[in-house]
Amino acid sequence: MLKDLGSPSRSTSSRSTAPRSAFRSAGEAPLRSAGTSRDVRRRRTVLLLVVLACFTLIVLDARRSAGSPVEPLREAAAGVFGPLESTATSARQPVDNLRDRFAEMDRLKAENEKLKKDNEDLTRELTTSDYARNRAQELDKLLKVAPAYTMTPARVIGIGSAQTFSHTVTIDAGTADGVHTDMTVLNGTGLVGRVVRTTQGTATVLLIGDRNSTVGGRLNASMALGFVSGRGEVGGTLDYKLIDPKARPKVGDRIVTWGSSGNAPYVPGVPIGVVTSVTANEGSLGSTATVKPYVDPTRIDTVGVVTGPPARAPRPQLTGKGN
Amino acid sequence: MIALRIGLAALFLMIAVTVQTSVLTNVAVAGVTCDLTLIVVIALALSRGPEWGAIAGFMGGLLLDVVPPADHTAGRWALSLAIAGYIAGLIRRETSGSPVGPLGVALTVVLGTAVSFFIYSATGSLLHDPSVDWGEFGVRLGIAAGYDVVGAIVVIPLVMWIMGRVQPARERRRVAP
Numbered sequence: 001m002l003k004d005l006g007s008p009s010r011s012t013s014s015r016s017t018a019p020r021s022a023f024r025s026a027g028e029a030p031l032r033s034a035g036t037s038r039d040v041r042r043r044r045t046v047l048l049l050v051v052l053a054c055f056t057l058i059v060l061d062a063r064r065s066a067g068s069p070v071e072p073l074r075e076a077a078a079g080v081f082g083p084l085e086s087t088a089t090s091a092r093q094p095v096d097n098l099r100d101r102f103a104e105m106d107r108l109k110a111e112n113e114k115l116k117k118d119n120e121d122l123t124r125e126l127t128t129s130d131y132a133r134n135r136a137q138e139l140d141k142l143l144k145v146a147p148a149y150t151m152t153p154a155r156v157i158g159i160g161s162a163q164t165f166s167h168t169v170t171i172d173a174g175t176a177d178g179v180h181t182d183m184t185v186l187n188g189t190g191l192v193g194r195v196v197r198t199t200q201g202t203a204t205v206l207l208i209g210d211r212n213s214t215v216g217g218r219l220n221a222s223m224a225l226g227f228v229s230g231r232g233e234v235g236g237t238l239d240y241k242l243i244d245p246k247a248r249p250k251v252g253d254r255i256v257t258w259g260s261s262g263n264a265p266y267v268p269g270v271p272i273g274v275v276t277s278v279t280a281n282e283g284s285l286g287s288t289a290t291v292k293p294y295v296d297p298t299r300i301d302t303v304g305v306v307t308g309p310p311a312r313a314p315r316p317q318l319t320g321k322g323n
Numbered sequence: 324m325i326a327l328r329i330g331l332a333a334l335f336l337m338i339a340v341t342v343q344t345s346v347l348t349n350v351a352v353a354g355v356t357c358d359l360t361l362i363v364v365i366a367l368a369l370s371r372g373p374e375w376g377a378i379a380g381f382m383g384g385l386l387l388d389v390v391p392p393a394d395h396t397a398g399r400w401a402l403s404l405a406i407a408g409y410i411a412g413l414i415r416r417e418t419s420g421s422p423v424g425p426l427g428v429a430l431t432v433v434l435g436t437a438v439s440f441f442i443y444s445a446t447g448s449l450l451h452d453p454s455v456d457w458g459e460f461g462v463r464l465g466i467a468a469g470y471d472v473v474g475a476i477v478v479i480p481l482v483m484w485i486m487g488r489v490q491p492a493r494e495r496r497r498v499a500p
Binding site for chain 1: 344345346353355380385388390391393400405406409453
């Protein structure tokens with residue numbers, strides 16, 4: 001690659017200097033030509049150094065498990081750019097900008113309350129339909145230990161572009177607000193994603209539509225378990241595969257999270273999306289469903305991070321009483 | 324003068340990264356954002372040459388790599404933008420003596436977008452990043468290139484004008500006529 005870049009530059013520079021030196025005085029000509037070849041060498045050295053620096057960075061950062069040395073750099077960048085992004089985000093809404101700080105806080109409080117209420121309504125809505133019909137008894141118990149999660153409201157201040165292929169957003173809450181990695185992020189309509197990276201004042205959220213994301217999803221109608229994985233598409237379309245190959249999802253079935261142990265990274269009972277089409281797997285049993293998420297990934301603004309678990313973890317409680 | 328130029332370039336890059344990650348994503352076309360950082364890098368390369376292009380590209384790309392919500396291996400955008408900046412600088416040298424025309428600038432931006440996006444995707448593939456989707460590559464590149472040209476119409480003349488103001492008189496004489 002370096003050679004490809006270097007070779008035409010030599011030919012062009014020698015070609016372009018030839019007519020130009022004709023315009024210069026005779027005394028300057030040899031000096032200039034010596035200068036250009038030195039220029040070319042210096043230019044290539046700079047390119048080589050920069051490319052080497054890039055490769056060093058990539059190699060250093062590629063081994064995620066060992067703790068990347070780039071982490072401090074990320075922290076520093078988030079420290080500087082988090083407030084900048086925050087400012088830029090609020091500057092795009094001139095109406096919000098006109099209000100003073102207290103009005104903004106009131107608005108956030110109201111929004112938070114609405115968010116909580118919406119979430120409660122949704123949980124109730126979910127539990128009153130198919131869910132309840134199927135397992136009314138368990139649900140009674142579930143309602144008793146209803147997930148009254150503590151939520152931290154946050155605003156989306158940065159969105160990853162499609163050019164990066166990754167579906168991530170930055171929110172303006174960080175470790176200072178009690179947000180840590182592997183926490184569930186949701187909004188009024190459903191599951192948004194999970195926190196993958198935090199700094200003092202910001203957190204990075206991996207959306208469920210990302211190809212790296214897999215969420216355990218339960219079919220509301222049949223309680224069948226499966227996995228929801230992102231397709232990496234802009235609209236956030238998801239794939240849903242059931243664990244039981246004989247179970248078949250139907251169009252219009254709704255999917256909620258079945259939760260992870262210790263409520264990290266996903267708490268149970270959060271709506272994910274609705275099945276829009278089902279195709280049989282080729283060459284194997286089972287079927288894959290296409291799921292349209294409730295949350296439009298391009299329209300996320302205010303989200304809630306589940307920072308506090310319910311008083312008791314609902315799942316162990318259920319099985320304990322059920323047995 | 325050199326300190327002022329470096330300061331200005333750093334300021335441009337910081338503004339570009341901030342605006343690109345938090346403002347422009349709200350007016351994204353099919354998820355594709357205008358690569359403001361790339362445009363600034365190209366503008367710097369066109370006004371100062373390949374070394375500046377490579378170094379500005381490296382710094383700007385590094386910012387894109389580490390500023391949230393980036394979650395990929397750091398260094399990928401740095402490499403992409405450094406090479407795109409270097410190539411843009413070479414185009415400036417090729418036509419040096421006369422300023423690059425509007426069509427030349429547009430073509431440089433398209434080339435820069437293609438080169439940077441390709442290198443970014445290719446490094447992702449090499450690192451086995453499952454999120455890279457070559458099926459989407461063509462569409463996204465097309466949208467990005469068009470969007471970047473639109474952005475460049477506004478940004479490049481501005482940046483080049485400001486960088487031209489802080490050029491030493493010796494260089495201004497050499498380039499201007």
